[in-house]
Amino acid sequence: MKDNSMLDLERKIEKTIYKATLALDENNWSAWFELCDETFTYAITSFSPEINKKMTYFSGDKKELIGLMDMLPKHNTDHSPLHRHTSVYSIDISDDGKSATAVSSVTIYQNMLDGINSHLDSGESRLFVIGKYVDEFSIVNGVPRFTNRETKLDNRRLDKGSHWPL
Template identity: 35%
Template structure:
Protein backbone atom coordinates (compact mmCIF):
# COMPACT_ATOMS: atom_id res chain seq x y z
CA UNK A 1 0.00 0.00 0.00
CA UNK A 2 2.94 2.35 0.63
CA UNK A 3 4.07 2.11 -3.01
CA UNK A 4 0.58 2.95 -4.23
CA UNK A 5 0.39 6.08 -2.06
CA UNK A 6 3.88 7.15 -3.21
CA UNK A 7 2.86 6.62 -6.84
CA UNK A 8 -0.44 8.48 -6.32
CA UNK A 9 1.42 11.43 -4.78
CA UNK A 10 3.87 11.58 -7.71
CA UNK A 11 1.12 11.52 -10.36
CA UNK A 12 -0.82 14.18 -8.43
CA UNK A 13 2.29 16.38 -8.30
CA UNK A 14 2.77 16.04 -12.08
CA UNK A 15 -0.84 17.11 -12.67
CA UNK A 16 -0.61 20.03 -10.24
CA UNK A 17 2.67 21.21 -11.80
CA UNK A 18 1.18 21.19 -15.31
CA UNK A 19 -2.06 22.80 -14.07
CA UNK A 20 0.04 25.59 -12.53
CA UNK A 21 2.30 25.97 -15.58
CA UNK A 22 5.23 24.96 -13.35
CA UNK A 23 7.18 23.22 -16.07
CA UNK A 24 10.48 23.21 -14.18
CA UNK A 25 8.66 21.58 -11.26
CA UNK A 26 7.20 18.98 -13.61
CA UNK A 27 10.61 18.14 -15.06
CA UNK A 28 12.05 17.82 -11.55
CA UNK A 29 9.60 14.95 -11.01
CA UNK A 30 11.04 13.13 -14.03
CA UNK A 31 14.02 10.78 -14.30
CA UNK A 32 16.99 12.02 -16.36
CA UNK A 33 16.10 9.43 -19.04
CA UNK A 34 12.41 10.39 -19.05
CA UNK A 35 10.39 9.81 -22.24
CA UNK A 36 6.99 11.36 -22.99
CA UNK A 37 4.49 10.45 -25.72
CA UNK A 38 0.97 11.39 -26.72
CA UNK A 39 -0.75 8.66 -28.72
CA UNK A 40 -4.22 7.82 -29.98
CA UNK A 41 -5.78 5.02 -31.96
CA UNK A 42 -7.45 5.90 -35.26
CA UNK A 43 -10.26 3.53 -36.25
CA UNK A 44 -10.33 5.15 -39.70
CA UNK A 45 -6.80 4.00 -40.56
CA UNK A 46 -6.82 1.16 -38.02
CA UNK A 47 -3.46 2.26 -36.60
CA UNK A 48 -1.95 3.92 -33.58
CA UNK A 49 -0.96 7.55 -34.11
CA UNK A 50 2.01 9.18 -32.40
CA UNK A 51 1.20 12.86 -31.89
CA UNK A 52 4.17 13.90 -29.76
CA UNK A 53 7.32 12.20 -28.56
CA UNK A 54 9.95 13.96 -26.47
CA UNK A 55 12.74 13.06 -24.08
CA UNK A 56 13.34 15.21 -21.00
CA UNK A 57 15.69 17.65 -22.75
CA UNK A 58 13.37 18.09 -25.73
CA UNK A 59 10.39 18.55 -23.43
CA UNK A 60 12.30 21.29 -21.60
CA UNK A 61 12.93 23.00 -24.96
CA UNK A 62 9.21 22.73 -25.76
CA UNK A 63 8.30 24.27 -22.40
CA UNK A 64 10.77 27.11 -22.99
CA UNK A 65 9.03 27.93 -26.28
CA UNK A 66 5.51 28.06 -24.81
CA UNK A 67 5.61 31.79 -23.90
CA UNK A 68 6.33 32.56 -27.57
CA UNK A 69 3.46 30.41 -28.91
CA UNK A 70 0.18 31.84 -30.13
CA UNK A 71 -2.01 29.52 -28.10
CA UNK A 72 -5.11 29.25 -25.98
CA UNK A 73 -4.04 30.26 -22.48
CA UNK A 74 -7.27 29.18 -20.79
CA UNK A 75 -6.31 27.16 -17.70
CA UNK A 76 -6.48 23.37 -17.87
CA UNK A 77 -7.18 21.11 -14.91
CA UNK A 78 -6.12 17.46 -15.00
CA UNK A 79 -7.91 14.79 -13.00
CA UNK A 80 -6.63 11.24 -12.69
CA UNK A 81 -7.74 8.03 -11.05
CA UNK A 82 -5.33 5.11 -10.68
CA UNK A 83 -6.57 1.80 -12.07
CA UNK A 84 -3.57 -0.49 -11.69
CA UNK A 85 -0.09 -0.54 -10.14
CA UNK A 86 2.03 -3.51 -11.23
CA UNK A 87 5.71 -4.43 -11.01
CA UNK A 88 7.68 -3.51 -14.13
CA UNK A 89 10.64 -5.44 -15.53
CA UNK A 90 13.29 -3.52 -13.58
CA UNK A 91 13.82 -3.69 -9.84
CA UNK A 92 12.11 -0.77 -8.10
CA UNK A 93 10.01 0.13 -11.16
CA UNK A 94 6.22 -0.06 -11.39
CA UNK A 95 3.82 0.35 -14.27
CA UNK A 96 0.77 2.45 -13.49
CA UNK A 97 -2.38 2.89 -15.55
CA UNK A 98 -4.62 5.82 -14.65
CA UNK A 99 -7.76 7.31 -16.14
CA UNK A 100 -7.23 10.91 -17.26
CA UNK A 101 -9.70 13.74 -17.79
CA UNK A 102 -8.61 17.23 -18.79
CA UNK A 103 -10.97 20.16 -18.18
CA UNK A 104 -10.88 23.76 -19.42
CA UNK A 105 -12.41 26.56 -17.34
CA UNK A 106 -12.81 30.00 -18.88
CA UNK A 107 -10.75 32.79 -17.33
CA UNK A 108 -13.61 34.48 -15.50
CA UNK A 109 -14.67 31.19 -13.92
CA UNK A 110 -17.49 30.73 -16.39
CA UNK A 111 -18.05 27.56 -18.32
CA UNK A 112 -16.05 24.43 -17.65
CA UNK A 113 -15.79 21.93 -20.48
CA UNK A 114 -14.15 18.59 -21.02
CA UNK A 115 -11.12 18.85 -23.34
CA UNK A 116 -9.79 15.30 -23.41
CA UNK A 117 -10.25 11.82 -21.99
CA UNK A 118 -7.62 9.12 -22.00
CA UNK A 119 -5.14 7.24 -19.86
CA UNK A 120 -1.75 7.82 -18.32
CA UNK A 121 0.45 4.77 -18.91
CA UNK A 122 3.37 5.50 -16.59
CA UNK A 123 6.55 3.77 -15.58
CA UNK A 124 7.71 5.01 -12.21
CA UNK A 125 10.93 4.33 -10.34
CA UNK A 126 10.31 4.02 -6.60
CA UNK A 127 13.21 4.15 -4.15
CA UNK A 128 13.87 5.15 -0.56
CA UNK A 129 14.44 8.70 -1.89
CA UNK A 130 10.92 8.83 -3.34
CA UNK A 131 9.54 8.31 -6.82
CA UNK A 132 10.34 9.70 -10.27
CA UNK A 133 8.56 9.39 -13.58
CA UNK A 134 10.61 7.34 -16.06
CA UNK A 135 8.16 7.06 -18.95
CA UNK A 136 4.71 8.50 -19.68
CA UNK A 137 2.41 7.68 -22.53
CA UNK A 138 -0.72 9.80 -22.66
CA UNK A 139 -3.09 7.50 -24.54
CA UNK A 140 -5.99 9.68 -25.68
CA UNK A 141 -9.50 8.57 -26.55
CA UNK A 142 -10.31 12.14 -27.60
CA UNK A 143 -8.94 12.89 -31.06
CA UNK A 144 -10.49 16.28 -31.80
CA UNK A 145 -8.70 18.69 -29.47
CA UNK A 146 -9.43 21.91 -31.32
CA UNK A 147 -6.71 24.47 -31.82
CA UNK A 148 -4.43 26.32 -29.53
CA UNK A 149 -3.21 23.75 -27.00
CA UNK A 150 0.52 23.15 -27.04
CA UNK A 151 0.86 22.02 -23.42
CA UNK A 152 1.40 18.33 -22.77
CA UNK A 153 -1.38 16.59 -20.92
Protein backbone atom coordinates in the same frame (compact mmCIF):
# COMPACT_ATOMS: atom_id res chain seq x y z
CA MET B 1 -0.75 -10.06 0.87
CA LYS B 2 1.43 -7.04 0.24
CA ASP B 3 3.84 -6.00 2.90
CA ASN B 4 3.87 -2.48 4.28
CA SER B 5 6.88 -1.42 2.26
CA MET B 6 5.12 -2.28 -0.98
CA LEU B 7 1.97 -0.49 0.09
CA ASP B 8 4.08 2.47 1.06
CA LEU B 9 5.73 2.45 -2.34
CA GLU B 10 2.35 2.27 -4.07
CA ARG B 11 1.19 5.27 -2.06
CA LYS B 12 4.35 7.16 -3.07
CA ILE B 13 3.73 6.36 -6.74
CA GLU B 14 0.11 7.39 -6.46
CA LYS B 15 1.15 10.58 -4.74
CA THR B 16 3.72 11.28 -7.47
CA ILE B 17 1.04 10.93 -10.17
CA TYR B 18 -1.27 13.33 -8.32
CA LYS B 19 1.59 15.78 -7.74
CA ALA B 20 2.29 15.66 -11.46
CA THR B 21 -1.38 16.40 -12.12
CA LEU B 22 -1.31 19.46 -9.90
CA ALA B 23 1.98 20.66 -11.39
CA LEU B 24 0.66 20.27 -14.94
CA ASP B 25 -2.63 22.01 -14.06
CA GLU B 26 -0.61 24.94 -12.77
CA ASN B 27 1.76 24.92 -15.77
CA ASN B 28 4.49 24.51 -13.18
CA TRP B 29 6.85 22.73 -15.51
CA SER B 30 9.86 22.77 -13.22
CA ALA B 31 7.85 21.07 -10.46
CA TRP B 32 6.77 18.45 -12.95
CA PHE B 33 10.29 17.86 -14.23
CA GLU B 34 11.49 17.37 -10.67
CA LEU B 35 9.27 14.32 -10.56
CA CYS B 36 10.87 12.94 -13.71
CA ASP B 37 14.05 10.94 -14.17
CA GLU B 38 16.73 12.29 -16.53
CA THR B 39 15.81 9.54 -18.98
CA PHE B 40 12.18 10.62 -19.04
CA THR B 41 10.31 10.39 -22.32
CA TYR B 42 6.79 11.55 -23.07
CA ALA B 43 4.24 10.84 -25.79
CA ILE B 44 0.63 11.56 -26.61
CA THR B 45 -0.89 8.74 -28.64
CA SER B 46 -4.28 7.72 -29.91
CA PHE B 47 -5.81 4.82 -31.75
CA SER B 48 -7.87 5.85 -34.77
CA PRO B 49 -10.64 3.44 -35.69
CA GLU B 50 -11.09 5.64 -38.77
CA ILE B 51 -7.79 4.47 -40.22
CA ASN B 52 -7.28 1.46 -37.94
CA LYS B 53 -3.92 2.63 -36.68
CA LYS B 54 -2.23 3.74 -33.51
CA MET B 55 -0.80 7.22 -33.91
CA THR B 56 1.66 9.37 -32.02
CA TYR B 57 0.52 12.96 -31.86
CA PHE B 58 3.37 14.32 -29.75
CA SER B 59 6.64 12.95 -28.39
CA GLY B 60 9.84 14.12 -26.81
CA ASP B 61 12.48 13.41 -24.19
CA LYS B 62 13.13 15.52 -21.12
CA LYS B 63 15.61 17.77 -22.89
CA GLU B 64 13.21 18.41 -25.76
CA LEU B 65 10.35 19.08 -23.37
CA ILE B 66 12.40 21.57 -21.36
CA GLY B 67 13.30 23.29 -24.62
CA LEU B 68 9.63 23.40 -25.57
CA MET B 69 8.66 24.90 -22.24
CA ASP B 70 11.35 27.53 -22.52
CA MET B 71 9.94 28.52 -25.91
CA LEU B 72 6.35 28.78 -24.74
CA PRO B 73 6.44 32.49 -23.89
CA LYS B 74 7.51 33.22 -27.46
CA HIS B 75 4.56 31.49 -29.07
CA ASN B 76 0.98 32.44 -29.62
CA THR B 77 -1.07 30.24 -27.39
CA ASP B 78 -4.53 29.65 -26.04
CA HIS B 79 -4.45 30.67 -22.41
CA SER B 80 -7.49 28.67 -21.31
CA PRO B 81 -6.33 26.66 -18.28
CA LEU B 82 -6.62 22.89 -18.37
CA HIS B 83 -7.94 21.02 -15.37
CA ARG B 84 -7.07 17.34 -15.09
CA HIS B 85 -9.09 14.81 -13.13
CA THR B 86 -6.85 11.80 -12.57
CA SER B 87 -7.74 8.46 -10.96
CA VAL B 88 -5.01 5.92 -10.47
CA TYR B 89 -6.41 2.53 -11.41
CA SER B 90 -3.48 0.16 -11.10
CA ILE B 91 0.13 0.11 -9.94
CA ASP B 92 2.48 -2.79 -10.65
CA ILE B 93 5.84 -2.78 -8.94
CA SER B 94 8.59 -5.03 -10.23
CA ASP B 95 9.79 -7.89 -8.07
CA ASP B 96 13.11 -6.19 -7.39
CA GLY B 97 11.32 -3.00 -6.38
CA LYS B 98 13.35 -0.85 -8.79
CA SER B 99 10.64 -0.01 -11.30
CA ALA B 100 6.90 0.22 -11.62
CA THR B 101 4.11 0.87 -14.06
CA ALA B 102 0.83 2.61 -13.35
CA VAL B 103 -2.35 3.13 -15.33
CA SER B 104 -4.60 6.08 -14.55
CA SER B 105 -7.73 7.43 -16.06
CA VAL B 106 -7.58 11.11 -16.97
CA THR B 107 -10.28 13.54 -17.95
CA ILE B 108 -9.17 17.02 -18.90
CA TYR B 109 -11.46 20.03 -18.88
CA GLN B 110 -10.72 23.35 -20.49
CA ASN B 111 -11.79 26.43 -18.59
CA MET B 112 -12.29 28.95 -21.39
CA LEU B 113 -10.37 32.16 -21.22
CA ASP B 114 -9.49 33.16 -24.78
CA GLY B 115 -12.06 31.35 -26.93
CA ILE B 116 -13.10 32.82 -30.25
CA ASN B 117 -15.03 35.55 -28.51
CA SER B 118 -13.84 35.79 -24.92
CA HIS B 119 -16.70 38.13 -24.18
CA LEU B 120 -19.00 35.15 -24.68
CA ASP B 121 -16.79 32.18 -23.98
CA SER B 122 -14.57 33.03 -21.03
CA GLY B 123 -15.44 31.26 -17.80
CA GLU B 124 -17.13 28.30 -19.45
CA SER B 125 -15.70 24.84 -18.79
CA ARG B 126 -15.65 22.34 -21.60
CA LEU B 127 -14.60 18.75 -21.77
CA PHE B 128 -11.28 18.84 -23.61
CA VAL B 129 -10.02 15.28 -23.90
CA ILE B 130 -10.34 11.91 -22.20
CA GLY B 131 -7.83 9.10 -22.01
CA LYS B 132 -5.38 7.22 -19.84
CA TYR B 133 -1.94 7.83 -18.46
CA VAL B 134 0.35 4.84 -18.76
CA ASP B 135 3.32 5.71 -16.58
CA GLU B 136 6.62 3.99 -15.94
CA PHE B 137 8.78 4.72 -12.91
CA SER B 138 12.25 4.07 -11.69
CA ILE B 139 12.57 3.69 -7.94
CA VAL B 140 15.79 4.75 -6.29
CA ASN B 141 16.15 4.82 -2.53
CA GLY B 142 12.41 4.44 -2.24
CA VAL B 143 11.71 7.52 -4.40
CA PRO B 144 9.71 6.92 -7.61
CA ARG B 145 10.44 9.09 -10.64
CA PHE B 146 8.74 9.08 -14.00
CA THR B 147 10.79 7.48 -16.74
CA ASN B 148 8.03 7.43 -19.32
CA ARG B 149 4.49 8.71 -19.69
CA GLU B 150 2.21 7.77 -22.54
CA THR B 151 -0.97 9.82 -22.62
CA LYS B 152 -3.33 7.58 -24.56
CA LEU B 153 -6.15 9.74 -25.82
CA ASP B 154 -9.52 8.53 -26.97
CA ASN B 155 -9.97 11.77 -28.89
CA ARG B 156 -9.20 12.10 -32.57
CA ARG B 157 -11.03 15.37 -32.82
CA LEU B 158 -8.71 17.91 -31.26
CA ASP B 159 -9.71 21.51 -31.61
CA LYS B 160 -7.94 24.70 -30.77
CA GLY B 161 -6.27 24.43 -27.40
CA SER B 162 -3.16 23.23 -25.65
CA HIS B 163 0.02 22.23 -27.37
CA TRP B 164 1.98 21.22 -24.29
CA PRO B 165 2.00 17.91 -22.44
CA LEU B 166 -1.41 16.89 -21.17
